[in-house]
Structures are given as C-alpha cells and as structure tokens.
Amino acid sequence: MSEVLVMAGRSVRLSLRAGDALITALALPIMMMLLFVYFFGGAIETGGPYVQHVVPGVLVLCAAYGAGTTAMSVANDMAEAVMDRLRSLDVSATALLGGHVAASVVRNLAATVLVFAVAFAIGFRPVASPGDWLLAAALIAAFVTAMSWLAAAIGLLARTPEAASGYAFVFAFLPYPSSAFVPVETMPGWLQAFAAGQPLTQVIDSMRALLLDRPVTVLGAAFVWCVALGLAGVAAAAALYRLRVKRA
Amino acid sequence: MTVVAEGLSKAYGRHTVLDHLDLTVPSGAIYALLGPNGAGKTTTVRLLATLLRPDSGRASVAGFDVVDARSEVRRRISLTGQHAALDEQQTGEENLRMVARLTGLSRAAARERAGQLLERFALTDAAGRRVKTYSGGMRRRLDLAAGLVGEPEVMFLDEPTTGLDPRSRQAVWEEVARLASAGVTIFLTTQYLEEADRLADRIALLHRGRLVAEGTAAELKHRVAGERLELTLADADAYEHAELMLGGRIVRRDPARSTLEVATDGSGAHVRELLDALDPGRTLVERFAVRSSTLDDVFLEVTADV
Ligand SMILES: Nc1ncnc2c1ncn2[C@@H]1O[C@H](COP(=O)(O)OP(=O)(O)O)[C@@H](O)[C@H]1O
Numbered sequence A: 001m002s003e004v005l006v007m008a009g010r011s012v013r014l015s016l017r018a019g020d021a022l023i024t025a026l027a028l029p030i031m032m033m034l035l036f037v038y039f040f041g042g043a044i045e046t047g048g049p050y051v052q053h054v055v056p057g058v059l060v061l062c063a064a065y066g067a068g069t070t071a072m073s074v075a076n077d078m079a080e081a082v083m084d085r086l087r088s089l090d091v092s093a094t095a096l097l098g099g100h101v102a103a104s105v106v107r108n109l110a111a112t113v114l115v116f117a118v119a120f121a122i123g124f125r126p127v128a129s130p131g132d133w134l135l136a137a138a139l140i141a142a143f144v145t146a147m148s149w150l151a152a153a154i155g156l157l158a159r160t161p162e163a164a165s166g167y168a169f170v171f172a173f174l175p176y177p178s179s180a181f182v183p184v185e186t187m188p189g190w191l192q193a194f195a196a197g198q199p200l201t202q203v204i205d206s207m208r209a210l211l212l213d214r215p216v217t218v219l220g221a222a223f224v225w226c227v228a229l230g231l232a233g234v235a236a237a238a239a240l241y242r243l244r245v246k247r248a
Numbered sequence B: 001m002t003v004v005a006e007g008l009s010k011a012y013g014r015h016t017v018l019d020h021l022d023l024t025v026p027s028g029a030i031y032a033l034l035g036p037n038g039a040g041k042t043t044t045v046r047l048l049a050t051l052l053r054p055d056s057g058r059a060s061v062a063g064f065d066v067v068d069a070r071s072e073v074r075r076r077i078s079l080t081g082q083h084a085a086l087d088e089q090q091t092g093e094e095n096l097r098m099v100a101r102l103t104g105l106s107r108a109a110a111r112e113r114a115g116q117l118l119e120r121f122a123l124t125d126a127a128g129r130r131v132k133t134y135s136g137g138m139r140r141r142l143d144l145a146a147g148l149v150g151e152p153e154v155m156f157l158d159e160p161t162t163g164l165d166p167r168s169r170q171a172v173w174e175e176v177a178r179l180a181s182a183g184v185t186i187f188l189t190t191q192y193l194e195e196a197d198r199l200a201d202r203i204a205l206l207h208r209g210r211l212v213a214e215g216t217a218a219e220l221k222h223r224v225a226g227e228r229l230e231l232t233l234a235d236a237d238a239y240e241h242a243e244l245m246l247g248g249r250i251v252r253r254d255p256a257r258s259t260l261e262v263a264t265d266g267s268g269a270h271v272r273e274l275l276d277a278l279d280p281g282r283t284l285v286e287r288f289a290v291r292s293s294t295l296d297d298v299f300l301e302v303t304a305d306v
C-alpha cells in the first residue's frame, strides 16, 4: 500500500511540474465551458440558462482530456530507463499503474473543483441536498477512476507517448455524441440511439438530475457503467502490462 | 560464486542475441563484460537483473534463481542502466528519497539515507535542484547513488562511464573500487578495454552474443603473444615481400598503415636476428617498435575468426 502512495506522490509531483501541460489541462475545459456558454449556448434550447445545463458535460469532457494526460504519462514511463530501475526495485505492477491512476484521479478532481468554481462565477446555481451532492461527488469520482484505468491501459497499448495521446483522443470526442452539450433528441436518428445509450449520457444525466433537483432515473445504470468500465480498464491494463514486460 | 550463468540464451525473433552464455563471478569481485555495441551486454545484464526471461539456460544471483526467485534476487541487487534512470522533473533528493521509500525505508529513514548518499557523491549542493539541470557527470553520480540506496550485495552497472568526461570517469572508477573493497560484487559492462583492464578482476569478452574469452587481464594477454614487434614497411612492395617472408608468424597486419606485427620475446638478439633475416639490405623496414600486448590485441585475435 505504501508503495502505491509513493508512486502516486511521484506522479502528482511530476504532473505539478509539467508546466505548460498542466496549465493547458486545467485551462482547456474552462475555455470549452466559456465557449459553449457564451458562443453556442444561446442557440441551444435546454429549457433554462445554458450554464445550468452544461456543467456536467464539461466535467465529463474534463475527465476525457485528463485521460490523455494519464495515458501519456504511463507510456512515458514504459519507454524510459526509469522503468528498469523501478522493476529492479521490485515495485509491483499494481503500484506502478495504481500510482498513475491515483494521481490521475487527484488531477481530475482538482480540475472538477476548478470547473465548479468558474461555473459558479458565471451563474451556475445548483439545487441539491447534501445527500445529492455526496452522490454526485461519488459518481464523478467513480467515473474519473474508471477513465483513468482505461487511460492506463491505453498508455500500455501505445508504443510511444505520442501514440498514447492520439489513442486517448477518442475519449475527448465521446462527450459530443452524448447529452453533454445538446439535447439528444436534436441529433439525427441513427446517432440518437448511440448518444442515448452510451455511458457518458447516463453519467451526465445523473449528475444533472442530482445537481438540479430533477428526478433521478439512471443513477444505477451510471454507476454500473463506471464499475464495468473501471474493471475492464484494470483487466486490460494488467494483461497489457504482463505482455509488455514479457516482451521487453 | 555470486553470479552464475549456464547456457543462457536469448533471441528476438530469429535474431539470436545471446548464445549459450556461461559465466561465474566470485563474491566481491569486479567482473567486466567487455564488448562492442550490439554484442549483447545490456541483454545479459537485464537477464541477470531479472528484467528479462531467458529463452533457455539458467542463472542465479546471490544464490537465487533469476526466474524462479525473482523477488529474492531483486532484494539483493541494484541495477544502474546504460541510460540514467531518473525523473528529470524531480530533484536529486526527491529521486533518492523515492527509491529509498520503495526499498521499504520509513519516511525519516529515507530522508537520512538520501542525505548520506548525496554527501558521499558530492551532490549536497545540487540536492534541491531538478535533475534536468544536472550535467552528465552529476546524473551518473546520482544514478549510482540511487543504485546504492538499498545496500545491494551485487551491483550491475551497464556501461557506467560511456559518454563521461575523463574526470567523471575517474570518479566512477574510484567509487567502483571503493564498493568492491567494501565487499560488494560488481558486474559491469564496458566498451573500453582500458576500463576493463584497470578496474576488473576478471574480464569476459562478448562478441555477437558469445563469450569468446574469459579470465584475468593478465591471463587474457598471455593468450596472445606477450610482446610484439611492430614493423612499419617502406612501401607496398616491401609490405608484400615481408608478409610473404614472415607468413604464419604474423600476429596482426594493417595494410593501410603498412605495418605488420610478429611475436617476440623483446630481447635485442631476437629483434636483430629477425630484422637481419627479413631485411638484409636494410631498405624494407622503415621503423620498428616493441610493445606489450594489450586487451585490444586479445580482442582482435579472438574475434578474428568468429
Ligand atoms: N527488444 C529487442 N528487440 C529486438 N532486438 C533487440 C532488443 N533488444 C536488443 N536487441 C538486439 O540485441 C542485440 C544486442 O543488444 P544489446 O544487448 O543492447 O547490446 P549491447 O548492450 O552490447 O550494445 C542488438 O543487435 C540489438 O539490436
């Protein structure tokens, strides 16, 4: 356990020192939120101020961008000599990857807090009981953890850090065909089925319902998706790690 | 015997990188694996340090099998690879403290150990700076320090001085000698004959994945002619003539420089006799020199027919 903490501490320290990359990672979701609220929001009919609608979508987008960073840092480690040292120190795969995932969750939760802060500043007014807040926090934490494990798996799949960030870009695209920014009903029919069914929509709709005091209908499905994706990420990461190490 | 390898083999696809490697390293020795780029040095080190699995053959380090008892081996070794294994964005001290924590030390003990090592490697002043600002020599020292955090029984050093300036190289040599005298077994690889000659108790010559010679520096040099007479011939014709005359006695030829080498005992009588027989007219041989064999000679000789 302390091994995981040491590795997580390392990853957090390294991401705090990533300089421009850190600023971009934090600024990008904020910029996207401002972009949607002030440029597109006026044209999108959501039955209220657009900022009320868009915050959960921005949080998910944020996690998707975060996945790129995580995939890249895993790929980076795999490519470098430091991996040989860590392995010769008998650091377990759990600690190696768990450290990255833990740091990724910390990064993402920090970004989430920042998004909330800016959202409040521009008029976001959630209506939620403490219990709803708690559930919303648990859901975003579960989602971010699942994304982080998937990202770690992608980092192991890619041969180079550049390839890793390329693959992870798929994540950054997924929020658009979902309920994040525009109502699903406005999409073409063939896309509606996907957008309505995909996990991001379950997570976003649940967040929206919790934060805006609307009837919560798909929270169970959202959590199930998070757990399933997380487990898939863990299994894929473990298998890929074994493969990489054996072939090294 | 601290390191034993028997029939160790490794291939990537159809490319055999190590071919039935046998070697034994006595406890407390400095053992040098000498070979040119691509010979298989890094592969050997990574196999012995449990990072790679052999295709066949077996090896043990400190009495434990490198495949079956990986964790036991890892607890007793350290590896300092060819490329510095450090986090550029962490400070020197943070790097060492991280390694110390990973070897199981408490926070306080890790801090103390890092402090000691920084001092020992003259890095105290740079302790708080990020590694990316370090010079090549400083990185190497920090990397060595990181290898010593866990007080290993066996240290693997893969090309520890490649790319270093002479002063840093000297510092590494001194540290290696100090560690060996403290009882640590050192397994190092190098491309430099001089380094192996100066530093190692035993030397193994690796060539295209095969051990072509093994022994002390003296033993290896003894395998080839102890003293050599180097003849510089006047021109191409003289070279051809001398080559014909000396035949099988030639131990090294270099047509480009127009030099031939033959074995000699170094005595005046032998040199004079040889020169008289070869060159009665005293026109063919422009210059001559007697020199002792070097590991270079050994290397050229044992790899000549492989
Ligand atoms: N992962 C790998 N895949 C394919 N070939 C490799 C791999 N690692 C090393 N080799 C090959 O094995 C040979 C020996 O490499 P190496 O052990 O690094 O030599 P050295 O350290 O002596 O320079 C080289 O020809 C190299 O190209």
Ligand SMILES: [Mg+2]
Pocket (backbone or CB within 6 Å): B041, B042, B043, B082, B158, B159
């Ligand atoms: Mg090498």
